[in-house]
Amino acid sequence: MEYTNEFELGWGAMAEQAGLKINRNGLYTYYEIPDIWENGWIMEVTPAEGLHVASAWFTAKEQIEYTMHIEKPCLWIFCIDQGSLTFTQRGKPARKLCPFTQLYISNGKPLRLSIAAGEPVCFTSLLIFDSWIETFLGANGISYPIRVSDAKHWLPAHVDTPLAMLVMEQLRWGVRGNRLPQLAYLCKAGELLCLFAHALDQARYKRQRRHYVTWENEQKLFRVRELIDKDPLNTPGTEALCQLAEMSESKLRIAFKALYGKPLYAYIREAVMKRAMQLLAYDELSIKNIAARCGYENPAKFTAAFKDVHGITPSAFRKGFGL
Structure with missing residues (x-):
């Protein structure tokens, strides 16, 4: 070839x-x-x-x-x-x-x-x-x-x-x-x-030995992460994620943080904010529309979360790229 x-x-x-x-x-x-x-x-x-x-x-x-x-x-x-x-x-x-x-x-x-x-x-x-x-x-x-x-x-x-x-x-x-x-x-x-x-x-x-994650549990946690990334704006509740991981809620939270270096809730918020960044490319969507899609009734709280994750406000992001 x-x-x-x-x-x-x-x-x-x-x-x-x-x-x-x-x-x-x-x-x-x-x-x-x-x-x-x-x-x-x-x-x-x-x-x-x-x-x-x-x-x-x-x-x-x-x-x-x-x-x-x-x-x-x-x-x-x-x-x-x-x-x-x-x-x-x-x-x-x-x-x-x-x-x-x-x-x-x-x-x-x-x-x-x-x-x-x-x-x-x-x-x-x-x-x-x-x-x-x-x-x-x-x-x-x-x-x-x-x-x-x-x-x-x-x-x-x-x-x-x-x-x-x-x-x-x-x-x-x-x-x-x-x-x-x-x-x-x-x-x-x-x-x-x-x-x-x-x-x-x-x-x-940051890795801690006392929270070591087995290979088998890594595969289960990967399925959880993959599901979140696939559609972060429609992430299932904690109960469904526990069922997918075949873990109790406390074990899921501890193992997820040990493997990925951040709490489960923080990972979900980051995934939502990454999707929000992509949505800012759509001219027909206002920041208020995007905030609602991301589960925020208050656009100001959405802006604060976006800035906390990305270090820039949604409006500044759009302005910086002429969107």
Whole structure:
């Protein structure tokens, strides 16, 4: 099998195979959707060799199947707004990407990406090659555990954080509106990887042996976390979560905090506020509307919670991106 050329082309490698019309203008590339897709687009910025930042919104009439065979070690980072994207690789179970920030490590084996038909897809992605990471570290004269080989230690809890999502949103609107200079994309990509590594350091520092979680209970807690992330605005009550985890309420709360480093209620609030950040992109929704969707009758309390999680108010977020 021949290698596909994601290193140079990013999403352009798939675009060429799918027959998308490709329009390049300096660092920016716009992929026009062909007739086999209903509508939408993919926009991509390539600020440096081995680094591709993209934002996409489209609906496929038929299921899309694309196999990548990438020779060089790299990381795929996605922030999913909506839609169904599934990665399949030999020797590993198929992985359907959930909402919010997700990481996939490419190890040189063929990697199949499946996108479901008839379902709107919206995401932001970074494709980061190890060679770019080495260049980034060398240019700054530092050494930090953010290489592809280090990423195997990053768990979902280290990747899917409010700070990481804020960076992904900054990149999303930078790509869509050509709002960021070339250097900003380099800095933001480096910042994102450093946030992952720092979250791992913090988790190691905070871990308490007396609250050790068994592998079996980790799998149960993962189901709870996955259910929350799937639709945080409609998270089941504590009783239902306890049934899913097969734990008492006290055991669920203790084990969840031990594994993910934060109380269950705090994790749910963060998930709600991450979804709220995505909803701010919808022009037809006022902040009052979004507050109500998130379960807040009082918009002021919603604003306070949003700022507590993201460090910025909803109105300031919209103003900062011209939304």
